[in-house]
Amino acid sequence: MNLNQLKYFLAIVKTGSFSNAADDMYISQSSMSKQIKALETELGVDLFKREHSKVYLTEIGAEFAKYAETTIKQHNEMLLYLDEFATKKSNTIRFGSIPVVSSYGISALIADFTNHYNPNLNVVIDMHENNQQRVMKELFEGTIDIALVRTDYLENIEAFDIMPYKKDIFVLVCNKNHPLTVKASISPTDIIPYPLSLLDTSSVINTIVRKAFEKYGVEKRAKCLTTRHKILMEILQTSNDITLLPYSLVDLHQFPHITTIPLTEEVTSNVALIKLKNRKLNKITKDFWNFWQKKPKPE
Known part of the structure; x- marks a missing residue:
């Protein structure tokens, strides 16, 4: 059992279908099905009843959902707590972007932030530049904390805090x-x-x-x-x-x-900086988000 399996399980619970959950989590439906099947095999129970295109929790699945939600919540809280004690990580901004950094003035904005931030602190920018599908997958999996993406046709939009950029x-x-x-x-x-x-x-x-x-x-x-x-x-x-x-x-x-x-x-x-509403950020990433919010946006 791993955290991604729990996240996929909860996505199915929320959306009511494997296909919608796969879209929300930016993976293929076949991969989603394999992960849930592996989870059920390991637990030795059926978590879902499958009837045609609809999916329902079994009785044991409903109980398991409570533990899964608690586990994910505690995991996020643990990472945030540990960030305060891991110097390098607490000074790191984990930032994903579609391939527009050089075209949209993002590098200059990041440089401005690092130049004016606490001079006694080494700011680490861990940037991942990739296609939108991959960036969104990294955001959901927790590899990055904030992302610059195109919000046109963005799935599950209510799950995000969105700061329009351009x-x-x-x-x-x-x-x-x-x-x-x-x-x-x-x-x-x-x-x-x-x-x-x-x-x-x-x-x-x-x-x-x-x-x-x-x-x-x-x-x-x-x-x-x-x-x-x-x-x-x-x-x-x-x-x-x-x-x-x-x-x-x-x-x-x-x-x-x-x-x-x-x-x-x-x-x-429309291009925007986004973060998951339920994702807690370390202090430097919060400061970067607030800094970005105050900066004038490009025409």
Whole structure:
């Protein structure tokens, strides 16, 4: 038995289904089912009754839920208590982010905090930069305490404290010699004849772009999918492909052969700093959260 199994078990209790719990915990449904099956095998009891698509607690499962909730609560309280005595860890901010740190001024904000924080304390920034699915998984598992993510289509939103950081507007990105550059603005129907490259499905940007096409009744499949927006721009510099990206991610200095064109109807994405409401933070992470809250947000 491990803590993740208890968290998965409680997520199923809360949502009433394996699929919804898997979405909330950012793992696959098959992985969730395997973990619960392993837990039931170890305990020698059935925790759930499964009837078609619905899941119900057994009598022993309802009792086990009380112990699971107490265990998770005590574990979080223990970590917070120990943080006060572990110097390195209590001075550490465990921060996860989607790959926007250099594009959204995050590094400068972190530097500002460390420069003005207690001069007698060594601040440790333990930053994990990854796709949103992975960042959210780390947040739920406790590998990180706060995260910078896109809140569009964020599952289980009521579980988070959310501090908005930036509203980003999408643009079309293409080579400067592309036929579409003669247009002042672009609609989804203008894009149909041209090959589309996109960030892959682990990125919320992929979902936002697909929804934008669906709104116009346009079916547009990507020719190429990649995990990094800078790879997209490399592709566009020497091809006839196009993509849609938040404007802040487009580096026209590093990629001088590409350009951007506004969209006829605004497509946006919201980036925010988030933390779990039930997650207690060490002092330095609380101070960082409060510092971030007071800083002016980028346009």
